[in-house]
Amino acid sequence: MSLPRSNYDPRRVCLNPFPNFDLGKHRRTVGVYLAGALFALANWTFLDAAILSAHANAPWGDPPISDPPVHVSFVDWIPGICSLLGYIVINLIDKDRIRGDEGFGDSRAVWRARLFLFIGFAFMAGGLAGSVTVLVLKYILNGYPEQFTYYGYANVSQSVALMLSAIVLWIAQSTSSEYEYNLTL
């Protein structure tokens, strides 16, 4: 089946196509760098909240509060740890095993690889859901001022950035040199 070239494609709806970034052979490198940066950014976002809570200074020039009503405790660390575990599990899987090509290993290996992938993504989604839960239950429902709900927002953004990092790393590593996107799971 031969498609017309995208320049003359009559089925096209939008006049301006999505700009195709032709990073060429550097696509993998850029993706890996981006994933690492996102990973570090995620963890530093949460560590910022933890350090801020440990020092418990008023960050916007107010006089220091003698006894802040809430601190970052171990409950806040759990979603991040779950996301981190999921991140490790996802990246330990052999990418070729998931695709399940015929004649490449047995079918049970494919099944096991998919199970591990599911566990990894479940950990990451659980971390995200857990961070939202902590944000709502611990910070928003108790009606703390914005200075303290920042801890919860930092937690959520940590999980989101970890997930983005995993996705970027996956895409970067699954693009092969033959310019084909196969993100087929």
Add this chain to the structure above:
Amino acid sequence: MAAGLRTVILLSFVLAVGFLLIILSCALWQNWLPLLVALTFVLAPLPNALFAHCGSDELSSNYEGSAPLDLGRFITSMFVVTGFALPIVLAHSNVIDPKACVMSIAGGGLVYATILAYSAAFSQEESDYD
């Protein structure tokens, strides 16, 4: 060779200015935590340099990229972001002065840019066949 010499002198000046900024940012406020930024930025190119030799063995012609190379890039990028994020986090929680934060970030950026420019300027001449 004169151009190379001039480059070396210029880069060493920039490196000295970078370290001067970092040390000033520590010494002016009697708080030596921003010195970690210098350590981070000096360590940042190390994983790339270490893992660079793991990838291109046995004349692999295809640009497929190997896992050790990717790991090195990942860790390098983590170090760079850490170097920028650490002073911001410290300044955010009032551990260091905001001016010290700006100075240490600028100094660390200069140090890292020097390392990058040095490796870019002098690795081209060795491997011209690439």
